[in-house]
C-alpha cells in the first residue's frame with residue numbers, strides 16, 4: 286500500500302490540530318481529531334445535566350451518541366446525532382470537564398473502537414493523547430508535538446478571543462491542570478510513545494512543523 290497512518294500526540298495547545306489538518310491536506314489524507322470526540326461526549330453530558338464523575342451515566346449516554354467528523358468549509362465539522370456542535374465543544378466549560386470524561390474507561394473503549402475503524406484503510410492523520418501509544422501502535426509515523434506552556438496558553442488565548450472571559454494567566458493554569466490530569470490518569474495517559482519523534486514547536490511557525498512532518502512521512506513510504 287502507498288499510504289501510511291500518522292499519529293500526532295502531545296499536550297493541549299501544542300498546535301496538533303492545525304498541524305495535523307495541514308499534513309493531511311498536503312498528503313491527501315483524512316484528518317481525525319480525537320479530542321473532538323471526547324469533547325462531544327463531554328458537551329453532551331453537561332447539556333444533559335449529568336455529573337461527569339458518574340461514569341455509568343456518562344457511559345450510557347455515550348453509547349447512544351452518534352458522533353460524526355465531517356469535512357466543512359473551515360476545517361472539520363463535528364456532528365452529534367446530526368446537530369452541528371463544532372463551536373460548542375470548544376467552550377471553557379468543556380475544557381474544564383473533558384479530562385474527567387476522558388478518564389472514563391468505558392467511554393475510551395467506545396471511542397478508541399471508532400478511531401481504529403476510521404484508520405483501518407490507512408491514509409489517516411490522527412491527533413490526540415494516546416494515538417501512538419494505544420490507538421494506532423502500528424502507525425508508520427508517530428510524532429510527539431509539544432511547546433512551552435506559555436506559548437500553548439497564548440495560542441489558546443488568542444483563539445478564544447475574550448469569549449472565555451479569563452486572563453492569560455488563568456488560561457495557562459487551566460492548560461497545565463488539564464495536562465496534569467491527562468498525564469496522570471490510569472488508562473492510556475498522555476506519554477511520548479515508543480518510537481515517537483519529539484518536535485518542540487516553541488517559536489516555530491506551523492508551516493515549518495508541517496513540512497518537517499510531511500518530509501518524515503514521505504521517508505516512510
Ligand code: C5P
Pocket residue numbers: 297298319320321323324383384385387412413414415416463467
Ligand atoms: O485535543 P483536545 O485538547 O481537544 O482534547 C481534549 C481532551 O480530550 C484532552 O484534554 C484529553 O483529556 C482528551 N483526549 C484524550 N485522548 C485523546 C484525545 C483527547 O484523552 N486521544
